[in-house]
Structure formats: structure tokens, C-alpha cells
Amino acid sequence: MDMRTVTPYASAIFIIGTGSAFAQAPEPFVLGTIYIGSDATTSIGIDNEDLTRTTPKDLQEVFKSEPSVSVGSSLPISQKIYVNGVEENNLNVTIDGARQNNRIFHHSATTYIDPELLKAVRVDPGVAPADAGPGAMAGAIAFETKDVGDLLEEGRTFGGRFITEYQSNGDVFTNSLALFGVSGRFEYLAFGKYADGGVREDGSGGEITGSGTGLTSGLAKVAFNADNGGRLELGYEIVRDDAQRPLRADFAGLRGVLDTRTYTLERQNLVLSYRFGNTTEIWNPSVQIAYNSTDLYTGPMPGATDAYSGKTTSFTGKIQNEFQVANGTVNAGLDFYSDVADINGEGTAVFFAEEQATNIGLFVQAELDITERIRLSTGARYDFQEFEGVDGTRYENDGLSANIAGDFDVTDAITVSAGASRVWGGIALAESFLFDTAWTYPASIEPVTSENYYLGANYRVGNWDFNAKLFKTDIDNARTLLDPATGLFNGGPGQVSDLDTEGYEIGAAYTWTTGFARIAYADIDTKVNGGPADSYIGRYLTTPLGDNLVFEVANTWDRLGLTLGADAQIVFDTSAAGAPGGEIDGFEVVNAFAEYTPRRMENLTVRAEIDNIFDETYTERATYGQEFATVTPLREPGRSFNLRATLRF
Template sequence: MTVHARKAMLRAGTVLATLALSPALFSGAIRAQEAATQNTAGQTAAAEAEAAATATSGTLLDVVVVGAGQEKVAIDTPQAVTVLDAEDLERIQARSVGELFSEVPGATVIGSSSVLGESFNIRGIGETLSSDETRIIMQVDGVNKFFEQYRMGSFFADPELYKRVEVLKGPASSTLYGSGAMGGVISFTTRDASDFLDPGDVFGGRLKTTWDSNANGWLGSAIFAGRPVEDLELLGAFNYRQANDVVDGAGDKIDDSDFTSLNGLAKARYTFGADKDQSVWGSYSQWTSDEDNQNYDQLEWGSSFGDVDRTVTDQTAIIGYDNAFTGNDLLDVKAQVSWSKTLIEQTNQDEICYSPVYCTYPFGLASDYSYETWQAKAQNTARLDLGDSLEAFVTTGVDAQYQERRNPRYFATYTQPGSSSHAEGYTTIAGGFAQAEFLWADRVTVIPGMRIDYTNLDPTSYRSGGVLVDNLDSSSDVGYSPKLAAHVKVTDWLGVFGSVAHTERLPSLDEVYAGYRVNDVKKELSNNVEGGFSLSFDDVITAGDGVRFKATAFRNSITNFYASYWDSTTSSVVTDVLENAIYHGLELEAGYSSATWFASAGASLIRGENEVSGDYLKAIPADNAFVRLGYVFADYDLTVGYKGEFFAGQDLVSGSENATGGYALHNLFAAWKPEDGMMAGSEVRVNVDNVFDREYRNHLDYDNGAGRSFKLSFARSF
């Protein structure tokens, strides 16, 4: 598709969204109220368990976790896990995926205010100019998403497509998700037709529009769900979002924070079998942005890399099969195959002058950066009855992926495949895993696990001085990820937990083949220990209320740590291999909920040191905390609240990294969702972010954050 065709499609999408959307009003009674009425057809066991839990306490720590083994509420996992469900995502009203993480202790977005400059950091691991995409695994509906282009972000999507985000922190996630997840895992779940269909419904959906005063941004969203026959569910979702440049607290525009994006999702699921315990399903999603005259550098927006016209397309397609084998405790099978591609096409790239007499096109007249990945995985969970009060759930599985990385750079007379810092090639990964969860008397949970991954890197040809060279050998290695975790309910209100996990990150193409040579790089080895305790109290102030608290401390020791950074002297990415890097810290989460009041809070303190030199590690976030407090006017179906975000100054820096000052952000939100009358099924939300228009900069960002923003959204379900 040509650039002009893409722009025409974007304009057409704007018209369609405008025609489709009518003013729709909405609310935001807390999760506790919604759980009492939600029981839509096709709800999973996880959703039903979550509804039962949130009906009592309604806190983030009572949301069911589905990505850490057997379904359990977050407070009972022997790992630090934060889950944002559909209500959380609606309440935040994020203009980009990165804004969703303001309430996830230990995790933050890094990079810039541009939607094309966002990456992630978990527990201090994650830096924009390194191969951290392999240290943090990102998934959408179980599909690994990977993109790496220096001076760009690593994940491109719209928050409106998702109904759930799970952040699993630390290397213990490697067992189920893949060796090398030293920081952890971020798992996104897209919307389903059953989210919009009640029992007996043939057709349903939602129309929504959102306006943001800062940057005069707006969103148009249309979701259509159908059940044309009893066992077939269909979903189609379409979103168009645009914004001008965001303004910071000083009133200055933030470069390249303007954007337009067109994205959509199509899903189908057919359920069959005598017990309706089997299903086949498929989905396709796409996110596209097409912008002219952008800075090549989406992080610092320096002029030294010039401007480009840039089109970004991210696609994911999945076919899956589930079989619960009703009546057979030894079988519960899930399998899927998928295809994913992230492509950035850059044209009209500027000539860059390094001196008055030396000018060149270092990235070509045009260039592409693409990652295309085929994946397949299958797993089975068996339930074993081992005697009185003792049972086990054993999950075993295999997965594999084949990834093709391309970076053609187009010159007047030839095409250069890749560069000295961005080699083209293929990555093949095959792995197997097993994890058992032993549960005794509903009090003690012990989880041993093991994963083994084989990785092969195969570089393609490259050009040196205009001459084609094809003499690099492939490289392969094996990574191991064992773990042992335990959780004990000492009393009905006190729980203690801990885990020991080891994982090995296999080098990336850039690390092995940097500089057009085969580098003898070793695996990164991570040894992580974490532990903590949790508190649960019900009927504390009023009948039916609940208080939850969880504290987690961790220490992650990494051998052969590859720390990459931009060297302004040589104008290149330089990698230092640290003999031993130590990350350690503390994460706190708390929540309270009653029929009228609700509150949540979280805090994170992270440190990182080079154990040999004693220097601080880069990319350590500032100490931070948040608190959210709200009240439900049940008679009016109205919820109002306040959220504060507090950041300490960060001066534990090294090298060229700059210290940053502390700041506090104050935000207000309100939501109305009438349950009766002609407006039933409508929603309206109002947010005021950064009420006092504070000028600030996140320590891991290269630019200032957004100033005061008024956000208004209208939606109507049908």
C-alpha cells in the first residue's frame, strides 16, 4: 500500500468514526459494584472468580492473576504481580500505552512523550539504547512482541484495544514465558465479544469518543459484537486517534508528540463439543501511524540525525484451540500459532553533515526496519489429587518462534542490508517448560518450575565499502530457567511468600554481530531472590469492606551484564560488559474498598550498582509512590476521586546520565454510569490530570511530561 493510500485510509477512518459516534454518557462506579451485576455469557472462570473477589474488597490485590500459573488473586501469588483490568484502563483514560503504568509499582514507561518513543522499565531493567527488549517480554494475547531500532520505542499499540494488562515482575516469570525475562513480563489481553454480550444477545457493542484538552486530541472508537448462532461469537473494533503536540507545564510544546493512528481488531470464537468445552478462535489486529517531517530520533529529538517521513505498521494474527476435557483432570490443553510483524518505513531521510566538507546519508535515502515472527506453542495443565488436603496442578508445554529481522537502507545505486550496529538476520528459539503447583489445605502453595530454551542466531549478508560480504557464521546456545516459589497463609489475615529464580539471557543479533564481526559474548546470568508478606482484613470499618496490603523485597544479581549507551565522542552505541550488576529494592501495594469508599496506594524503591566498580547503574527510576482515593454516590451512580503521584529526586546516576528533581502530580477523576432510565448503558468520565500544571520530567524520559489536561469521554453500550 502506498503512502498516499494509507493517508486516504486514515482520512476515511476519521469520517467513518465521526459518523458512527453519537454522544454517549458513562460512569465509573467502582469494580465492586460492577462485579455484582456482570455475568455475561462466555465469562471465563478467571473473570467469575475475580467478580467474587472484587465484590468483597474491590482492590487491585484481589484481581485474579491468570499469567502466573493457576488462577489466583494477586495477593496470594508468591511473586509481585500487578493487574489492571477493564475498569482501571477506562478510568486512566490514557492517550498512549505508556500512561497505563502510573499505578504499577516497580514498572514505568521510559523514552519520551512520543507514542513512537515509548519503551518499558521493570525494577530498573530497561534502557532505550540497549537490547532490553529481550530482558522484558511483552505479549499480546500470548504472542511475543519484539521491536528494536535505536532511538525509537519498542511497542506500538492503542490502549483502547485492551481489557487487561498483567505486569509480572522479576525472573520467576521466565519459566512460563521464556528464558531471559530478567525484568519480567508485560502481558496485554485484547477485548472479547463476550465483554459486550449478555445471555441471549445476538448483537451488542459500544460507541465511544474521547477529547483531551492538552494537544486537542480525540479518539473515536466503535466496537461491534455478535452471536449469530448459539456457539459463535464475533467481534470487530475500530479506533482512530489523533493529537497535536502536547504542551508541558511551562507552556512549551513537546516536539513530535503529535500523531494520528488508525487501529482495529477482529476476533471470532466457535465453541463446540458435548460439554461445550472446546473452542477454536482467531484474531487479527493492526495499528498504523503515518507521519511526515518527524525527527529520526524519537527520544531526544536532536537534529544530528535529521528528519524523515515515517509510517509504522504493527500486525498480529492468531489461530488458537482450547480443550478443557471435561471429566478428565489430566488434560486441559491450549494451543495457538501466530504471525506478528512490526514494520517502520522511512522515506525522505535527510543528508547529515559531520563537518563543513563531509556530508552523507548514513541511513540511506530511505530505510526500513522490520521484525516478522512466526510463533507456535502448546501447553497442558493436569490436576492431580495426591491425598487428603493435597492437590497439584502440573503445567507442561513447548513453544517455538522464528524471527526475521530486516533493515534495508536504500541508496541511489544499491541497497545496503543492515548496518554495523543493526545486523540483519534470523533468530530461532525453541523451548520446553514444566511447572507444578502443590496446594496443601488451602494454606501452603509450593511452585517448582524449569524451562530450557535453545536459540540460534543466523546473520545475513552485509555491505562494507559497497562490497557485498557474506561470511559470518551462525551462533547458538542454550538457556536454563529454574525456580522455586512458596506462599504460606499463616493465618486468615497473614501470608508470607518467597522465591528463588535463575534465568539466562541469550545474546541478541546486535550483541553477537556488532561491527560486522562475530563477537564472543557470554550469556547473561540472573539470580533473583525475593520475598515478602501480605495482610488481608475484612469488615474493618463497616460490614463488607476490606483492607489489603502486600510488600515485596528483591535482590537480582546479574553476571555478564551488557550495558549499552550512546557514546557522543564516537557517535555510536557502545556496550560495556559488567562482571556483576546488582538490582535490589522494595515494592508496596495497598488497597481499601467498601460500598462507598475505595482507596489504593503503591510505592517503589529501586537501587542498582556495579558490584565491581561501585558505580551506580543507569536507568534506575526515582523513588516513587501513588495514592488513589474515591467515593461512590450510589444513589446517583456517580464516582469521584483523587490520585496523587509523588517522585523523589534522583541523583544516584553515573556517566552521562543527568540527575533529576522531585515533583508531585495531582489528578482528579469522576465517572457517571446510570443503571436506570433512558441513559442506562451510557457512560461519561471526566479527568483532570496535573491539576496544578506542574513542569516536570520523569527521570527515565528525555523530555518533559504533559502539563494540565482535561479529558472527557462519552460512551454508550447497546
């Protein structure tokens, strides 16, 4: 694709907002996204305001305005997140603070979550703080679900929200209901959702194999707020997907065979947390224990009787105390996990296999204002891990991780940032669907380690914000089961691979009183074992991403109760080993929405969307298999007209 192609798409999006942009007062609209260079961790923040504006239906839409975060697959059941080109298996992923253990099947999702439940997402790309948790080889992702305070109007003790939605592509109907309230010092929240729909079509009118919708999700929370400021909260979240999916759920077919089988995935997350009261500058502790599980059943292939049930579970805990010091805070504590992954074969292939790992980590992380112009984030953790293989082989390992990152305000308008980390991750559990009862483990498996670096700059002038960032991650001894001699994932339990990824991101944003417009571009290059990465060799690690350009604009007219917005993604051709002509084709996709809240009925909001306005036929860049002639990759849906109504009571 030529850069000249960008011009009409950029113009179309900017037209929505810029007509009123320069007539507004100079005080800017505050964006929820934290831009690169804004703090010592260069975090990407997607807050409740962002999620309310974009109403994402899957993880692709959650991150669609972040060019360095990619999500592959058009089916939520097989979507995987890539941060700076690194697959999420190499990041510490938490939901409401609970570390997830979802490495179950390479053809299914790693973190399947319903965006309707979310109030915020924080991504620490590359350099993550020590208190984010263990295994943050290339950073961390923290999902946070909604609380009563996010939904209940001020001054009320009870409320509810009903949402109904229709998507024309696939005739998808979605309904959800939330009830919430406070009674004395108690808070409660109950949410349920059901979505059902048929097979969707791509931009050329072809059916997307196995793309029907069969989703249920739920969230329940109860909390008690003590007189002394303490808070006890219990939360339970569940997502279940049960439908016919492609034989391998992350691509449509192999060697022209487009068929389906049953996939049933259920993920649960139970979290109990307590924040102590009567806090002081040196006494501000909190405690959390949690349990999560992911169950995946795959039905028999056509003409076969063998079925498989895999499960991953994690029991986790964390105790920490935040100390106030003269120029910031210091957070210190202990965390642990006990992870199990297993597989059951059914039919003619009756067997059971299991791996497990336990870990205890000690951590300290400081966030300090060194001077008025210099901010520093630095910390370390030490982890002790025990690992047990399928045949009972045990390993004990321990290691140190450390990080440092800082911001320097060169002037009131210019900030430069830099950071580095060295992370020790122990031995990761293998994917349960690849377990083999005949495995023989080596005398030792080298623990995975990584090094992360970034350098960024931010320039603010008036309502403009410009940013740039360079980043690099090197991961050594990642457990992939890839046999370097054959290039196949049958090399036994001790096989490891190395990953090198580097790239840059640049962006600009203009904000005004009632809206914003922003543009961002990222270019990412990855290598596995020193050679070019494709989506097969890159399993568990990376996939070819190349360069990605995103636009977003929105404006609100308060007196009319109207918000208009649009976004676009332009992905350029990129070289890839094995792809026809040595390249994976790029694409351009544009979406728009209008949202209206009647002044005489402010408890009702109606939203109309057009997804993929120009009916582009394309495959999302992070989707598996685009380089291989034998693979039919999953296309993204073509044009869809969506109507959504939200009633608050």
C-alpha cells in the same frame, strides 16, 4: 523534594473518597490489582475493571498506579516499560499469548499497543513461571485484548460501542467503533480507532517537539465454540503511528537542535489458538501458533537523503497440557520461536542486513497447595537455540532455567512470600538499526543468564491491606553492543553488559463497598557493569529511577450513576551520574475524573477528566536523557481537560 510536600497531595486525593468510606458496610470493594504477597508469583494484575475505570490513553496511564513499573517518554511511539528497574527487552512480553520480537530501534517503542484494546495486563516481576515462555530474564508481561464476552451484554446476540473523546491539550480528537456478537456457536468482534491532534504543550506553555497525534488501531476476532467444549479462535491486532517526531523519537533534541522527521511505525499480531474439548483431569490441552511483526520507517534527517526501514518478525507456537493433581495443577509442554530482525538503507546508504534466531523450549510448571497455609509454584524449562549473524556466523546453545516461589499464611491475616529463579536466555538479536554489514562476529557470544530473588509480606486486617516486598535481579552477558573501553555503542556484535538492580516496595489499601483508596512507594537502584547507570549506559537494560510514590482513590454512588476518582504521582529527586548538580529533579502530578451514567439512559456514559491539574512542568523519570546537558528531554503534557462519551447499543 521534601517528604512534607506529600501531605497536601495526599489529603486532596483522600478527601474524594473517605467521606463515605467509614460509613459503609464492612464487605469491601474488590480491587482488580493483585497486591504484593497475594500469591506465589507476586503478580501485578490490571484487569478489565481497572482499565474501564482509568481509561488509559497510553502505557504510562496503564501502569500509573504501580510504583515499581515505570514508562518513559511522553510520546507513545517511544515509550518503554521498566519493571523493577529493568527494561522490557529483558522480559518475556506477550500479546494474547504470542511472544513479541520488537527490538528494532533504541529511540522507538518496544511494545506499542493501544490500551483501548486491552482487557487485562499481568506482570510477573523478577520471578516468572516456566510456562510464561523463553527469555524471561527479569520476569514477564502478558497483555490480553478484549473478547466478545467482555463487551456483549448477557442475553444479547449483537452489540456495539462507539466512543468519542476530546483532549484540550493538542486539540486531540479520538473516535472508535466496536461491533460484536454471537451467531450459533460463532463469535465475532471488529474494532477500529482513529486519533488525530496537534502538538501538545508542557506545563510552562512550551511546545513538546513532535508530539502530534496520528494513530490508527484495530482488532478483529472470530471464534467457534464446539459442542464438546473445544474453542477455536483467530485474532488479528494492528497499531499504526504515522507523524512527525523528534529526530530521535525518545528525546526532543540534541545540543539545542529541536527538529522533526517522519516516523512510521506499524505493529501487527496474528494469533490462532485451539483449546481442546472433552477435557479430563489429565487431558486439558491447548495449541497456539502466532505471527507478529513491527515495521519502522524513519525519514531523512534535515538536509539529508538517507532513510531507513527496519523490521522485526516472530513466528511462534506453543502446545501444552494442564494436569490436575491431588493438590493443584501441573502444566507441561513445548514452545518455539523463529525471530528475524533486518534493516534496509535507502537513499545514498543502500544496504541490507539481518540477524535471526530460532528456539525450542520444553517446560513444566506446578501450582500446588502443599497445606491449607502453604502454596508453592515451581517449574523448569530447557531451551535449545540457534543464532545466525549478519555475516552468516552461526552459534548453537542450550540451557536450563528454573524457578520456585511460595506463600505461607503465618496467621489468617499475615502472609509471607519468597521466590527465586535462574534464567537462561540464549543470544538476543541486536537492534536492527545498529546492524553493520562489516561486522565480524567472535568465535562465541556468551548466552545471557539472570538470577532473580524476592521476599514479601502481606497483612490484612478488616478492610485494610498492607504489603511490602524486597527484590533483586542480576543479569549477566546481556547483549548491548556497548564497548566498555569507549562507552559507545559501536563495540561490535559480541559486546555484552551486566546489570544489577535491587529495591523495595511498600503499600497500603483501604477498600469499602463502593470504592477504595491506596498508596504505594517503591525505591529502585540499578548498576551497569558495576557502576552507576545512566540512561545512555543503560540502553536495553535500565535507567535511573530512584523513588516513586503513588496515590489512587475512587468511589461510586450507584443511585446517582456517578463515580469520582483521583490519582497522584510524586517522584523524588535522585542522584544520577552526569546530571546537573548530580541529581535529577523530582515532580508531583495530580489527575482527577468524574464519570456519569444517567439512570434513564444507561447505555451512555460521560467522563470528564483533568490531567495534570496543577500544570506541572516535568519529565517522566524513565524518560531518556535527563542527566545530560547536551540533551533536551521530552516534557510531559501540561494541564488538559478531556471529555469522553461512550455509547453502547
